[in-house]
Amino acid sequence: MILSKIVEKYISKAKIRKQLIWVFIVAILIPTVIISLFLMFYVKNLLIRQHSELLESDVSRIKSIFVEVTTQVMNTSVEINQDSYLRNDLLDSRLSKSEFKKKWSTYEKLDKYESNNAFIDKISIFYDGASAVNYKQVHVVTDKVKKASWYRKAIHNVSPFWDTIETYDSHNNASWNLYLVRRIPLPDPKEHAVLAIRVSDNYFRNRILNTDYGVVVTNNLTNSVIFSSKRSLYAQKNPIPQKSITTFYQYTGFISLDKGNYLSSTSTLTLVNTNNMFYVTSVDYSAYKYIQKILLICGLILLIAILVPMPISGIYSSIFSSRINTLEEQMKKASAGDYNIIPTFNGDDELTELFKILQVMVEDIKEKESKMYEAKITEQKLINQQHIMEYKALASQINPHFLYNALETIRMKAFTTGDREVATAIKLLGKSMRYVLDNTGTNSTTLDKEINYIEVYIQIQKLRFGDRFNYQLNVEDNMNLNDYSILPLLLQPIVENAISHGLEQNIENGLLTVDIHSNPKDSLLLIDISDNGSGMDEETLANLRKQIMIPNKSKTTNIGLYNIYQRIKLCYGEQYGMHISSTMEEGTKVSLTLPLDNTFHI
Template identity: 35%
Template sequence: MHVVGIVIPVTIISVVVLAYIYSTLLHYNESLLESDNRRVSATLYEITAQIYTASSKVAYDKDTWNALSSAYERESTMREALGELSAISDYAADASLVDFVEIYTDNPDIHDYLEYRRADSDIRKTDWYRSALTQQSPFWAGIPGSDRGEDGWNICLIRRIPMQNSAWNAVLVIGLDDSFLKTRLSSKEYGMALSIDRKNVVFASDPAFLGAAMSDLVPLDYGTPYYRYTGRSASQRSMAAVSQLQPYRSKSVFYVASFNDVIYPQIQRILFGLFLIFALAIIAPTLISRVFSLLFTRRVARLRSSMHTVSEGNYDIAPAFEGGDELSEIYRDLLHVVARVQDADRKVYAAQLQEKELERDQQAMRFQMLASQINPHFLYNTLESIRMKALAEGSRSTADAIKTLGKIMRYVLNSSVTAGEVPLSESIAFAREYMSIMKFRFGERIGFHLEVGQEVDSDRVYVMPLLMQPVIENAVLHGLDEVEEGGSVDLAITREEDRLEIVIRDNGCGMDEKTLQSLRERISRDVSDEEARQTRHGLALHNIAERIRIRYGDAAGIRVDSKAGTGTTVTLTLPYLVEPQ
C-alpha cells in the first residue's frame, strides 16, 4: 500500500518535473548559443564587406596595373617604381583588421619587394593561386602559414587583379589579423570555430581545432543551403550552434560554429541536486513506514529464514520462537516436522552404510574370482619339460628348476587366498623366478632385462599380486613364439609423481593395427563365459584390467601398444602406495 500510495505517484511526478526542467534549461541555453552564433556571423559579414571595399581600390588602381605590367632591366628601377605606389601602403597603415596585403605576380622582372611577391613555382602550385587565375569574382580561403613561411592559418580575401593589355597575371591577397578576429569574435562564455567552403578549420578559439575537419567537430550537411544546426557537438560533450554565412559579394561559404563546453555538466549537476531532493521525498516516508511495520515483519522474516534453512537440508534452527500467536504455532509445527525428518535421515544413512558394506564384500568376492582365473597351464608344461630334461641329462639344473617352480607355486597359492597388496619387491622376485623357468624351458631363445628406477623403493611400495606374471607369460608365449633366437623381455618400473608405471616389452612378432584394436576391445569390455571357453587370447589382460579397475578405480589401468614385426609393449599404471590399501 505504501508503494502504491506514495512511492509510485511521487516517482512519476519527479520524472515529469525533471524532464521539464531539463527541456527548459536545454532550450534556454540553445537560444543563448544561437544568439552568440548570429553575433559572430554578423561581425564576420561586416568585416568581409570592409575587406572587399578595400580590395577593390587596390585591384582597380591603374598605377598598380602599369607597375606590374612593365619590364625592368635593373632591380633598382623595379624597386623605385613599386616604391612609388601608395594604394597598398595607405590602406594597410590605417586598417587594424588587416594583417598583411600582398600581390603575387608572374612578371619575371619583379622580385620580392615590400608587399609585392614573385609567384614562384611553389606559389603557382597552390590551390588558392590557381583558383584566383580562373575566377573573376573574389573569394575567401584559409591559407596555411607554411605557404608564406609562417605558422598557423590566415583567413584571406583573394582576387585577381584585372590588368588590361598585360601579358602577366597578378593576384591580390589580403590576410585578416588574427588578434583582431579574436577580439571581435570570441567571448568568455563560448568557443567558436570557422571554416571556409568545405575545407578544414582556419580560425578557432581553441588552437586544437585548427586544421581539423569541421564535420569532426559538429554535424554538417554541405548540401543544404543556409544550413543551421543547434544541439550536441560531434563529440557529444558540448552544445554547438552552426550557421552558414555568405560573405559580402563572394561565392565562398563560411561555416560558423559556436560551442558551450560547460552547459551539459551544469545541467547534470542541477538535475542531480533535484534528483536528491525527490529521492529524499520518497525515501523518508518509506523509512517511517518501515519502522512501524518492523516488529511484525521481523518475526515473519525469522520464520521464513528458518523454513528456508530447513528446505536446504540444514536442521540446525532455534528451538523456540517468541510470542503466542499463529506464527508461534506454525514454528512449533516446523520443529515437529524437522524432528521427524531427522529420524528418517538417520534410518536412511544406516541403510546406506549397510549397502556399501555389502557392495564392498561383493567386490572382494569378485576380485578373488578374477584372481583365481590366472591360467596355471604353464606350470604343467614346465614340469613336463623339467621331467623330460632330467630323464635325458640327469643335470643338477633340473633340481634347481624344480626348486624355483616350487617357489612359484607357493607364491601363486599364497596370492590366491588374499585380496590385499604385496611389496613390489616380492612381485619383482616372482617375475625373476618365472623368467628363470622360461629360460630353462626355451633356452637361449629368450633373455630377460629388469630396470627399476632409483625413485622407486620396491620394499615400501605395494601392488596387487600376480599382475606382472600374466603379461610376461603373454610376451613369451605369444610375442616370442616365432622367435628362434635373440628374443627378449624387458621389465621397467618407474615412478611418475603419485603413479607407479610398470612397462613390459618384448621384441617379438607384434600385431597389426586390426589385431591390436580387437585386443584392446576385448580388454576394455566384459568377456562372456562362452568367449572365455573359445579363446584365451586377451583374457589374461582383460582380467588384469578388471582387477585394477575394481581395486583402484578408473584412475589406474592398462595400455597395450604394438606394431607388426617390432614387438609389443604393455603399460600398467597404478597408484604409488607406500602401505597396503
C-alpha cells in the first residue's frame, strides 16, 4: 500500500521519460548492483571453497603416499633388524677385517632390498666394532658420524625415527634426504650398529609432484623440511606459518609466504611405530591471483551492466514521442497475424506502455507457437524411440530361442552319430541355460526348481569328474519343495565351491550332501551343503568368513559367496544369512538360514 501510494504520488504524475528513468534506477540499477555484489561475494567464497577442497584432497593424496612408503620402509627395517645372522655373525667384532669382508661379500639380503624396492635409495649400517671396514652397506663410524645428532639419538633410543641427513655424491655435491634411522641390537652392549635407510627422493617426487601445487612436508621433532617441491627448502626451518602445534592439526586458508598471499592446506600425519609426526602442506600459488582476477572481471561486468543501459535508456525515451503515428500500424499488423513489428517505439508519454503491452503479447504468441512446434517434434521423437525399443525387445526375444534351437540341433546331430555322451551334455547345458535365462531379473523361484537346477549342474560336473564324487539330497519328511520359495541361483555357487575347492583333490569316494529342513517355531528354512573334501585350517576359514562380509577388491576369489551373503541380507533381512564351518581332512559345510515365508525386504 505504501509503495503504491509513493508511485502514484511521485512517479505516475511525471512525464514518461522521467518515469522510465525512475523505473531504470529502482527496478534495474539498484537490484543489479545488490545482486552483483552478492554474487561477487558468493563467487569469491565458492572459488575459495573449491580450491580449498582441491588442496585438502591433494594433502590426503600426499599423506596416503607417505603412509604407504614409510610403512614399507619401516617393515623393511624390521626385517633387517630381526635378522639374527646379521646381528650375531656379520656384526661380530671378534672377526678379523678380512673375515668380516669375506662374510659380507656373500651376504646379499641388503642388496636385494635395494634393487627390488624402488622407494629405497640406499641402505647403510654404521658399525663401530673393531672388525668394521667400509664395504658394501657397512660404514665405519667416524668422528663426524659420532657427532651427528641422528647417530647420538639412535644409539640412546630403541624406537626408530625419521630424520633428514646431509649426504654427498661422488662429485662431493651435498644433498638432503629422508632417512629412517634405528639402532640394531648387538650381543655386546659396548658396540653400536645403526641402520639408516635412505628413501628415494626421486621416487617421492615422481609420485607426489604431478600437480601445479607446491608441497612442503616437515618433521615435528626437528621442525625442519623433509620433502618439498623446492629442493632449496630441504632441512630448512618450516616456512609455513602454523596456528598451533597439536597431535591433530588441520588448517586451510590464506597464508603469507615469500612476501605473497597464497592459499594452502596443512594437516598432520602420525606415523606408526615412531614418535614422528609430519606436517603435510599443499600450497596453491595461483589461487589468490586467480580469485582476484575473477572478482575484477565480475566488477567490470557490473560496471558495464550499469553504464551501457543508461545511454540506451535515455536515447530510447527521447525518440519515443516521434514514433506515435506508427503505433496503430503495428497493432493492425499484429492483429492480422504479422508479428514482425518494429523492435523499438520512441516516446515520452503513456503510449510507451501500450507498445510494451503489444510487444509482450506478440512475444507470448510467438513463444507459444514455438513451444507447440517443439512439442510436436518431441512427440514424434518419442514415437520413433518407442518403435526402436519395441524392435529391440523383439530382437532380444529372438536370440534365446535361436540359442536353444541351435543347441537342440547340435544335440540331435550328436545323437544320430551315436555320441550319446555329447548329446546328454548338450541337453544338460540347455536345461542349465534355460533356468539361468528364465530367472534373470526375477527375485523368486521354487525350492524344487532350484534343486533340479543344482542336480543338472552336478550331472554336468560328473561328466568331468566321473565317479570321483557322489551326490546325496536329504529332505525333511512331509516337506514339499514346491511349497517353498527361494532366491534364484542362490545354491549353485556354493555347490560349485564345494566341488572345485573341496572335492577336486579327492580321487574317489567324494560326497556332496544337501540337507533341507525347517524350523517352524522360528519360521526358518535351513539348507546345509557339505562335502567330505580336504577342509580348511582355522586361519583360512577365518579369512573366508571375513571376505564374505567385506570383500578384498584386489582378489577375485570368493566373490560368489560374498554375493550370496549380500543377497540374503538385502532381500530377507539382517537376521538371516550364511555360516561356514570346516575341519581339516574332514570337509566343509555351508549353512543357509532363510525365512519360511520368503518375505522380501527390498
